[in-house]
Amino acid sequence: MKKLINAADSVVEDALAGLAAAHPALRVRNRVVHRADAPRPGKVALVSGGGSGHEPLHAGFVGHGMLDAACPGEIFTSPVPDQIIDATQAVDGGAGVLHIVKNYTGDVLNFEMAAELVEDVEVASVLVDDDVAVQDSLYTAGRRGTGATLFVEKIAGALAEEGAPLAEVARVAREVNERSRSFGIALTSCTTPAAGRPTFDLPPGEVELGIGIHGEPGRTRVPLAPARELVAVAMAAIHGDLPLRDDLLVLVNGMGATPLIELYVVFAEVEAIVRGKGARVARSLVGNYVTSLDMQGFSVTVCRLDATLTRLWDAPVETPALRWGR
Amino acid sequence: MKKLINAADSVVEDALAGLAAAHPALRVRNRVVHRADAPRPGKVALVSGGGSGHEPLHAGFVGHGMLDAACPGEIFTSPVPDQIIDATQAVDGGAGVLHIVKNYTGDVLNFEMAAELVEDVEVASVLVDDDVAVQDSLYTAGRRGTGATLFVEKIAGALAEEGAPLAEVARVAREVNERSRSFGIALTSCTTPAAGRPTFDLPPGEVELGIGIHGEPGRTRVPLAPARELVAVAMAAIHGDLPLRDDLLVLVNGMGATPLIELYVVFAEVEAIVRGKGARVARSLVGNYVTSLDMQGFSVTVCRLDATLTRLWDAPVETPALRWGR
Numbered sequence: 001m002k003k004l005i006n007a008a009d010s011v012v013e014d015a016l017a018g019l020a021a022a023h024p025a026l027r028v029r030n031r032v033v034h035r036a037d038a039p040r041p042g043k044v045a046l047v048s049g050g051g052s053g054h055e056p057l058h059a060g061f062v063g064h065g066m067l068d069a070a071c072p073g074e075i076f077t078s079p080v081p082d083q084i085i086d087a088t089q090a091v092d093g094g095a096g097v098l099h100i101v102k103n104y105t106g107d108v109l110n111f112e113m114a115a116e117l118v119e120d121v122e123v124a125s126v127l128v129d130d131d132v133a134v135q136d137s138l139y140t141a142g143r144r145g146t147g148a149t150l151f152v153e154k155i156a157g158a159l160a161e162e163g164a165p166l167a168e169v170a171r172v173a174r175e176v177n178e179r180s181r182s183f184g185i186a187l188t189s190c191t192t193p194a195a196g197r198p199t200f201d202l203p204p205g206e207v208e209l210g211i212g213i214h215g216e217p218g219r220t221r222v223p224l225a226p227a228r229e230l231v232a233v234a235m236a237a238i239h240g241d242l243p244l245r246d247d248l249l250v251l252v253n254g255m256g257a258t259p260l261i262e263l264y265v266v267f268a269e270v271e272a273i274v275r276g277k278g279a280r281v282a283r284s285l286v287g288n289y290v291t292s293l294d295m296q297g298f299s300v301t302v303c304r305l306d307a308t309l310t311r312l313w314d315a316p317v318e319t320p321a322l323r324w325g326r
Numbered sequence: 327m328k329k330l331i332n333a334a335d336s337v338v339e340d341a342l343a344g345l346a347a348a349h350p351a352l353r354v355r356n357r358v359v360h361r362a363d364a365p366r367p368g369k370v371a372l373v374s375g376g377g378s379g380h381e382p383l384h385a386g387f388v389g390h391g392m393l394d395a396a397c398p399g400e401i402f403t404s405p406v407p408d409q410i411i412d413a414t415q416a417v418d419g420g421a422g423v424l425h426i427v428k429n430y431t432g433d434v435l436n437f438e439m440a441a442e443l444v445e446d447v448e449v450a451s452v453l454v455d456d457d458v459a460v461q462d463s464l465y466t467a468g469r470r471g472t473g474a475t476l477f478v479e480k481i482a483g484a485l486a487e488e489g490a491p492l493a494e495v496a497r498v499a500r501e502v503n504e505r506s507r508s509f510g511i512a513l514t515s516c517t518t519p520a521a522g523r524p525t526f527d528l529p530p531g532e533v534e535l536g537i538g539i540h541g542e543p544g545r546t547r548v549p550l551a552p553a554r555e556l557v558a559v560a561m562a563a564i565h566g567d568l569p570l571r572d573d574l575l576v577l578v579n580g581m582g583a584t585p586l587i588e589l590y591v592v593f594a595e596v597e598a599i600v601r602g603k604g605a606r607v608a609r610s611l612v613g614n615y616v617t618s619l620d621m622q623g624f625s626v627t628v629c630r631l632d633a634t635l636t637r638l639w640d641a642p643v644e645t646p647a648l649r650w651g652r
Contacts, residue, residue, distance in 0.1 A: 002514065004556070004589070004591055015591050021593060060586070260582075261341045261619070265340045265341050291585060
């Protein structure tokens, strides 16, 4: 294993120190990353979190127009309820807090427990489960939450910034999830610092279709094929679940170690397929955003836009990983 | 070799198609990427370029407040003079064009030839040679141009956007280069699509100090060490060449396949060293920006700021890879 780390057991701590040093608009304490200007009185606050190893998700999305706080767990390990309670209390501005939870068993349990235990804060929750690849998985009952998390955090974050009440922010967050679908393909495994060796074996010349963001198994393995064919598989899976039509928001996402030049090759194929269905890529994002440590591969996430969601996507955002419009 | 490509000989073309589809504010034609709103009458235009494989450099930095055009060559291959002439003529708004050239033999020759051959356009050039690792290299007489290219493009681009004349934009571009130093360390080789195998052999457990962005050799190989020790080597090389003091702009850059969590671990160590010298990281950027295909590793680039350079760094920018402030 070759990694830029000091020690396997200090990776999360060391990376959070770097995050804090690089981004003065954030505060990091007790494994909670929050906006330095939190709490914002009267604004609904958004809290997310999950295992580390998916950077920039979630801490890289804390800031104006997106999350108010993130709770990073250990690598691929849910944050504990105390962290979530701490974050929730730190950012509540009196208008309530929305928990954005990816559908993994540990995350769901710990966010539920935190929501029950937190005192004097109104909490609503939205579950993200956009991955069409498998119904249940190693860590999930039901579908996994992957790329749509970014869409939910961005769009609900913009609505909260506009001053919408908690019920409305939660409703739109759920709507974004319902309108979104994802599918991922891995070229390589990932290696956790603690294990020091690849999570699974993927022979040279094979790829895993429908991979999750923790290296959990997908649907099947097939021989490596041109990008055009791999993208066709991903888009067929998405289209089969939620037909591609009208205006779409598209994320072409790298799994952490995917060079940008390859992601643009993928994007060209995605856009051609969307166009071929008579739909349109109205908004897009290309890069490594919802990752799985050093995995190579990609995922595509598609969200069916309407005028309101488009306006909220376009709204100003200022976080370490997404910045525009201010 | 596992890559998300259609064919080894179509990677650049296919990726540029994706870039064009993803970014409606850009135009891509004949291997030139330019702002859709070019030429801007009365504004000095900035043109850069070089081999592909370093994405988002350079095409990802085309847009408001940065480059007016980029000329992507084949993978690790200089653009040809015709491309550069085409780009220069396409974006000249009557105020002249600045060529920003990384110091590699092919780039230097081809930009010089283009500057001589282009008609009716005033051209100035700035050479970027910030890498302190080696004096000459496989493709270079003198020092290599690496991370400081991003600083030069951003800061000179902001000055051009303000309406400064060509001589002044060129002067400040050169000043940014003179105030900047870089050093890179590779954990792995890169693999070009054409070769299909790693450019060089780097055994498990070893890293290459002073690596270039094409896999060309650095200073020496040493056993893999904690991030703290690797960063200390890089910062000592930089500090030995240009003492770290006062306010610094710092880029902690991934080589293309470096997970963000590791880059933040590196950043924490860089910031601690800077602080230990009595200097300050006044501005920073952490991510994969000046890359070498699928290489794992990092580089650090440091620029000594003054009030003017800080203002220009902070100025609005709107490109695929850098966006803020509008």
